[in-house]
Structures are given as C-alpha cells and as structure tokens.
Amino acid sequence: MNSHATVMNGQQTPAVGQPYTRNEAACHDLSFRVRDLNLWYGKNQALKNLNIDLFQKNVTALIGPSGCGKSTFLRCLNRMNDLIPSVRTEGLVEMDGLDVNAPKMDEVALRRRVGMVFQKPNPFPKSIFENIAYAPRMHDLVSRKAEQEELVEKALRDAGLWNEVKDKLHEPGTSLSGGQQQRLCIARAIAVQPDVILMDEPTSALDPISTATIEDLMDKLKEKFTIITVTHNMQQAARVADYTAFFHLGEIIEYNDTKVMFSTPAQKKTEDYISGRYG
Amino acid sequence: MSHSFDEISQQLKRRHRKSTRLKWITMGSLGLAGLFLVLFFADMLSKGLPAFQQAYIQTEISYTQEAETDGRRAFDEELLPLISRTAVRTIPLELRNNPDMIGTSKAEWVLANSDVDQYLKGHRHRLSDEEQEALDARVESGQVDLRFNTTFFGSGDSKIAENAGILSAVVGTIMTMIVTLAISFPIGVMTAIYLEEFAPDNRLTQIIEININNLAAIPSILFGLLGLAIFINFFGVPRSSPLVGGMTLALMTLPVIIISTRTALRSVPESIRHAGFGVGCSRWQVVRDHVLPLAMPGIMTGSIIGLAQAMGETAPLIIVGMVAFIPDVGVSFTNAATVMPAQIFTWAGEPEQAFVEKTAGGILVLLTILISLNAFAVVMRKKFERRW
Numbered sequence: 142m143n144s145h146a147t148v149m150n151g152q153q154t155p156a157v158g159q160p161y162t163r164n165e166a167a168c169h170d171l172s173f174r175v176r177d178l179n180l181w182y183g184k185n186q187a188l189k190n191l192n193i194d195l196f197q198k199n200v201t202a203l204i205g206p207s208g209c210g211k212s213t214f215l216r217c218l219n220r221m222n223d224l225i226p227s228v229r230t231e232g233l234v235e236m237d238g239l240d241v242n243a244p245k246m247d248e249v250a251l252r253r254r255v256g257m258v259f260q261k262p263n264p265f266p267k268s269i270f271e272n273i274a275y276a277p278r279m280h281d282l283v284s285r286k287a288e289q290e291e292l293v294e295k296a297l298r299d300a301g302l303w304n305e306v307k308d309k310l311h312e313p314g315t316s317l318s319g320g321q322q323q324r325l326c327i328a329r330a331i332a333v334q335p336d337v338i339l340m341d342e343p344t345s346a347l348d349p350i351s352t353a354t355i356e357d358l359m360d361k362l363k364e365k366f367t368i369i370t371v372t373h374n375m376q377q378a379a380r381v382a383d384y385t386a387f388f389h390l391g392e393i394i395e396y397n398d399t400k401v402m403f404s405t406p407a408q409k410k411t412e413d414y415i416s417g418r419y420g
Numbered sequence: 421m422s423h424s425f426d427e428i429s430q431q432l433k434r435r436h437r438k439s440t441r442l443k444w445i446t447m448g449s450l451g452l453a454g455l456f457l458v459l460f461f462a463d464m465l466s467k468g469l470p471a472f473q474q475a476y477i478q479t480e481i482s483y484t485q486e487a488e489t490d491g492r493r494a495f496d497e498e499l500l501p502l503i504s505r506t507a508v509r510t511i512p513l514e515l516r517n518n519p520d521m522i523g524t525s526k527a528e529w530v531l532a533n534s535d536v537d538q539y540l541k542g543h544r545h546r547l548s549d550e551e552q553e554a555l556d557a558r559v560e561s562g563q564v565d566l567r568f569n570t571t572f573f574g575s576g577d578s579k580i581a582e583n584a585g586i587l588s589a590v591v592g593t594i595m596t597m598i599v600t601l602a603i604s605f606p607i608g609v610m611t612a613i614y615l616e617e618f619a620p621d622n623r624l625t626q627i628i629e630i631n632i633n634n635l636a637a638i639p640s641i642l643f644g645l646l647g648l649a650i651f652i653n654f655f656g657v658p659r660s661s662p663l664v665g666g667m668t669l670a671l672m673t674l675p676v677i678i679i680s681t682r683t684a685l686r687s688v689p690e691s692i693r694h695a696g697f698g699v700g701c702s703r704w705q706v707v708r709d710h711v712l713p714l715a716m717p718g719i720m721t722g723s724i725i726g727l728a729q730a731m732g733e734t735a736p737l738i739i740v741g742m743v744a745f746i747p748d749v750g751v752s753f754t755n756a757a758t759v760m761p762a763q764i765f766t767w768a769g770e771p772e773q774a775f776v777e778k779t780a781g782g783i784l785v786l787l788t789i790l791i792s793l794n795a796f797a798v799v800m801r802k803k804f805e806r807r808w
Binding site: 219221224226249256257258259261263264265266275276279280326329 | 620
C-alpha cells in the first residue's frame, strides 16, 4: 500500500485520500505501530486496514462520529476486545517491537503496561485507598503498608486528587463525585506505572468543570505517560491532543498534528466533520 | 380532528371502570390467598401449641424393695392407670443405680400418660368414668398440672405418645443439612462461576445450561431414586444415614444454587470486570477480588433458600430410608437418622389422638426454623448489599 511506502521511506507527505501514518521518529519515539489492522464483530467489519503510528509521551486523540470504530481500535491496544467472544482481529499491533496479539504475549502483562480509563467512572466498590493499592499489590510492586501508603499518595497527587481525599482514604471510592471518581480511576491506572494510558471518552459522563480538570490532568500526565484518548468532543481534541486521528466507518481518514488538522485538514470528510456538518 | 372533553370522558369512564374492576379482582385474589394462610396458621397453632405442654401428676414415690423389680410398686395403685409407662419403667433402673434410695420416698411430679394429657386439653381420650373422677379430684387439689413439655424438645421418637420428642429429628436434620451444604455449596458456586465467567458461549455450554434449569424442576422423588441407585446400591453408603440423605438432597439443591449464583454473578455490572481487567487482573483475580464479593449476598440468599427447600423435603428421603424410628438422639453421619419432615410424616400415620398434636407441633417447629432461615437470608442480603 502506498501509505506503507511513505512510512518506510521516511517521507512526510502522504498521498491524498490515503489513510496514512506519520513518521516523526526523529522527534518522538514510537509507542504503537499498527499495520493493516482489520477487526470483525462476527461478520461485521468494524476496522478496515488501519495503519497508524502512535507516539510516546504525547496525547493522541481519536475522533469521529459514533460507530466509527475509534473505541474498538483503542481496545485493540490493550486487547480488551479479547473479552468479546465474537471479535476477530487480523494485522499487526506492535508495542516496543513486539506483536501484542502474538500467542506468547500475555494480555495481563500487556494491560499492566497499557492502563485504561473508561467512559463511565468505575471505581471498585472498595475504599479509595484500596482502589489504588489493589493493583500494585497484585503486581508485587509494593507489599509493606508504608510502601502502599506512599504509592497511594503519589498516585493521588499525580491525579490531582490528593488534597480532596487525603482525609477520607478509607471511605468508599463510590462516595466521591463523578469527576473525582474519574480522577480516582486515573490514579488507579497510573499507580501500576504503565507506559500508556488509554482513555475511552473519559469526560463524556462529566460536567464541564470536571471535564476541564481532567483535560488539565491529561496535559500534565503526558510528561510521564503516553495518552491515547477517544473523544466525541472536537474542542477537547483541539485543546488537549498533540496528534489527532479522524476515524470514519472503520477507517482512518486523516492523522496529523492536531493544529494542522484543525486548521488545514487535508481531507474533505475531515473538514466536514470538524466544522460540524455531520457526526 | 379534535375531541371535546365530554367525548373523551365518555370513553374514559369505561376504561376507568375496567381498571377498577381489575383492581378489585386482584385484591380479591390476594385476600383469598391471605385468608388461606391465616386459616392454615390458625389450624396449625390451635392443634400444635398444646403439644408444647404436657400433663404431670404430683405423687409420692415410695422406693420399696419390690419396686426394684416392678416399678409399679412405687406408685399409689389408684394412680397407675394415669401415670405414663415411661415413668414407671425408669424406677427399677434408678434404684439399681442408687441402692441407697431403697426404703425412702419422695413427692415428685411424674409424667402423666397421654390419655390424662388429652383429657386435660379437652380432646378425645380413653379414660373410664372412675378414672376421670379420680383425676378431677386431683385437678381440684392442684396435684395435676399442664407444664412445659421438655420431653417434646429434649428427646427422640417413642411409641409412647407422651414420651415422643422431636430432638432426634432436629439433630438428624442438622446433620443432613451439613452434608448437603458441604457438597452443594462449593460445587454449585464453582460450577456457576465456570459457566458464567470462564466458559465459552457454545452449543455445549448452552445444552448444559438448559439441563441445569430443567434439573431444578424435576420431581424430588426422582432424586431419591437416584440416591438409592447410586449412593446406596452402587457406592454402598449406609442407608437411612444423614450422609446419604444429605448427598441426595445436595443433588436436589445443586441446580438451585447454580441458578441463583449465576443470577448473582450476572447482576455484577460489566464495568467492574472491565476495571479489573484494565489494571491487569487475570480472569480469576477479577472473579475472586471483584465479582464474588459483590455477588456474595445474592449467592448466600440463594443457597439459604435452596437449603430451606431441602430441609422441608420428604419424598427423596423416604426412598433412601430416612423415615426410620429413631428413639435416641445420635450425632453421627453414618448411623440411621430421621429428619423433621419425615418425623412429622411418621407421627401423622400414628392412630393415637396424642400424636395429632405431636404432628402439628412438629410442623410448627419446622415452620419456625424455615421462616427464621428465610428471614436470616433477607437480613444477610440487606446487610451485605453494596451499592456502586
């Protein structure tokens, strides 16, 4: 495919009308390399021939109308689609040069390095402390009580939640407000020290103020983590993302630097979507 | 086209009438069900409560030399037709154990026989006119009294009505239920976890699922036949024992526990599982740490209700021989035992009037235990229910 060639040759300009992959390896290390990814729900093809490179320590936003496959694609990155029996995937998803779908790749190990934050805040029905300490303890990152406390505090500070909850660490996580719960879920994800955090419409169930808090947080977190977020909200993509990929009917129509994409989209479809003509 | 309020309300009147009528019909059926329940309880209580009291006679027991061989010699001749054979029977043994007592005498309340008991309670009896007169005289002087029936709660079955108690059946039921729970709870919960959380959704698991659902509706006597054929005849488990009864009832309880556990697991929101997988839990860790704690109240409730159902079951136990006559209270898994419903069934077949109230009394004990178990299940559910 043409887009392949451009990547291989290290050229920057893709053929118009082709879904393409950017190659900025010079300035950013690669997090995920995706080649010819196809996915079916039963007989229904949801992802068609995706090729994309995702970069480390950046925020990448996946945008597009409902049912375009952006969430499905996100779940390919930590193999959450494995949980759906009817799903079949083909193609290559590579992290650190390893095929994440390879038989010897353990999905538990993968998810340890690729954390996830979901659309609806879903804290465990346990205390705030337990919500965060549970996974690191499970992965043997910490064992002693003091270590756990230190880690919980660090994760909560990183998620900007520490000051709000430090006096009630042993109250249930579900007692927090929606926005706080979502930040708790982010703290839970970063507590296992992953490389990548996937966010599946993390603010769609939140009010504007909580949304702004989370957006600020994403901006801060990208210093340490690679963030890949799905959003319905184009303003959000424009605000937080360094790179944006536009999905439509299971294909990547355009993938570019966010500023470039929102000012001078290369594709007519992208322009129509960004300007709110459909979606 | 618009309608005036008049036109609309004309039509509405008919609809309102219909719904009022339906409301009355539904209330009527509820009332009828309630009435039957009240009748049932009233009948049980009026028949059963007297069983918790028993007639005793105060008399002088003279421990003479002759009484050591013939207990009747210890009592006033006139009283003998009124006193329970049990009381008479124990005198020689008592004397043999304590030879010092020979020659002494003491006033004591002794168990009256069932005819005296029934006469005092106003039921059918077999006392002659003279005996009635003698009894009336003693009632006047306060030497005959109805007292709390310790025998009923403290001893096993007996062919002598006033000596028959429910304790051996209660103990048998407890032993049987321990076996039932020990087998059906772990197997049932594990099966449900496999089917709900691990099994692929294919033709085979669907067939298993349908069969488990059907199993819950199978007449319980068939489980008894299965128990007889497999546990007793093939594996040689001792018949009439709490072990074989418990195993048979476990077969019956399994589908109930599996189905309720699956329902409880299914009611745990998928988002909790995703949260677990998202932080890198293995499937088993998700189940053990996140799904099971949330499903536990539902699992417990289902299991307790399944157990209560098993506790009231008689038919399969008759087949495996648990309608035995058990006079001694024995705490053993392998010796012959009886259970409460079987004991009630046995008593219901006795011709003596005194056993009628034993039957009703036994039903009251069984009902009390069942209702407390169900109440316990409700309390557990309320207490451990977690919101998210």
